[in-house]
Amino acid sequence: MIPALEWLAGAVAIVGVLCRIRLWRGRPLQPGARHLVGFTVTIGLSLVLLPLSQSPDIPGRETLGTLVPLLCAELRLAAECFLVLLVFAVRPGRRTRSWARWQAAGSALVMAASAALYRAAVVTAEGAMLAVEERGRAELTGYNMLFTAHSLWCVGLFTLVMHRSARSLGPGLLRTGLRLVAASGACGLLWSALSVIPLVSGFRTGRQDRGLCSASAALATLVLIIGGMTLTAWGDRMAEPVRRLRARRDHRRIGPLWSALYAVRPEIALEPPGARNRHDGLSTDPEFALYRRVIEIRDGQLALRVHLHPAVPEWAAAACRAARLDPRRTAATVEAAVLAAALEAAAAGLRYPYPTTGGHTPPATPPDLRTETTRLALVAEAFTDSPLVADIRRRVRKEMVVGATG
Missing domain, CATH: 1.20.1070.10 (Rhodopsin 7-helix transmembrane proteins)
Structure with missing residues (x-):
């Protein structure tokens, strides 16, 4: 045989x-x-x-x-x-x-x-x-x-x-x-x-x-x-189902970050809320739905800059150094802490007076969607699971309470 x-x-x-x-x-x-x-x-x-x-x-x-x-x-x-x-x-x-x-x-x-x-x-x-x-x-x-x-x-x-x-x-x-x-x-x-x-x-x-x-x-x-x-000749057709599955997975991974931003800044949504609830695009074009969600997260980050406590980036960086995180995890944790603190301040209607060129600037947009999605997935993971981010969130809340009572 x-x-x-x-x-x-x-x-x-x-x-x-x-x-x-x-x-x-x-x-x-x-x-x-x-x-x-x-x-x-x-x-x-x-x-x-x-x-x-x-x-x-x-x-x-x-x-x-x-x-x-x-x-x-x-x-x-x-x-x-x-x-x-x-x-x-x-x-x-x-x-x-x-x-x-x-x-x-x-x-x-x-x-x-x-x-x-x-x-x-x-x-x-x-x-x-x-x-x-x-x-x-x-x-x-x-x-x-x-x-x-x-x-x-x-x-x-x-x-x-x-x-x-x-x-x-x-x-x-x-x-x-x-x-x-x-x-x-x-x-x-x-x-x-x-x-x-x-x-x-x-x-x-x-x-x-x-x-x-x-x-x-x-x-x-x-x-x-x-x-x-000959992979480049037949690989596109074979790779399309894989790309769709990966897009669905990445869409779900960055979901908690988008949900937190949308709860405070609903205007970041590129579609009306009713349309989004009925149909999110995942069933027809998950790659486009992922691309749209990444854009909305980036818009939310920029909209929250006026609510960022100017000391939070240094607090987060010091906590990461003390925990001996690797550079990639450090960058994701700092960005997650910045967003968490800004969301707390935005929910309380608190703004911090500093020039728009100061404070924390989100990282430059990567040249491809895959790299940006991977980075945002790490940020979302730190946002929901990192104890360092949770500590900074509590620290910002405490400071806001003390400032309000003072």
Whole structure:
């Protein structure tokens, strides 16, 4: 069953890339497109050919049993070379072009040397195994060592570059795609490491599996790489339900903060209260509803600046230092304490006379909704749960009572 799936996956990969080539006809290719095609074709052919050598109904099975494993190994070496060339192609420059030429020459040399060692070992087929005489074990071991070293170098370099590229990007489909490609590289490294098993077995017994290593690992690598490379094409449709669920969750997380602001400043609502109660937009467009709620919270923060006790930011910062909160939690707690104090003063109709440029200024608006929502979620959490915010709220209430009685 598994060989049939591997054969089918290889055939689908080859047919798919041929269809893609037909669509590319007459159009300028993206950097690395040729190398991606080369990788897909070579790894797909290796998956297609290897099961054929093990079929009892194929004419010339004994000859195929020894030649096809060599051909499959050569195809996999070529596929690994295409991976490295793909990395060099998307990083233009004179130095990378020189590295690409050296990589191609080195891989060609490894492929030629591997084929020579394989033929010198005088390999024969024995069922599902390859066997050599005792005098051919050294050549078979050298063949395996070349394959393993080349695989580890190529796949390791590819994985490292993809991981670094993904780490340097912000959240999005491109980073997810690169992470998926890096995961394929990790799978390929495992696949390459498994080559150590036939290396040791071939040296000790003169026998090894025909596939040199599991073709299932090659299949997993192929699926992950193609999936990662094409994620930006199909990821938007797949990611839409996730974005809607995340928007609903974030809308709920910042809800307590919005409710507290709306109770004191109902004019921040961009819709009439009746319309908001009947329909909040979550069922049709939760991302827009979240965006609207963030705007309303920001409007409420600005409207409450005239009610802010000028000493509250320093009180909150000192309390956070005493509690040894990390900078991110400190910023959220200070902002939550400022809002809590301002809400208390606004509910009591108390204003503090200081210039509009003084006091506490809300943080600058982040460039994207996701960052702003994450920040407001931390503020909402501190607003409702932090004992430091509760202490400052009580301190402001006490001061207002003393001022009123005095």
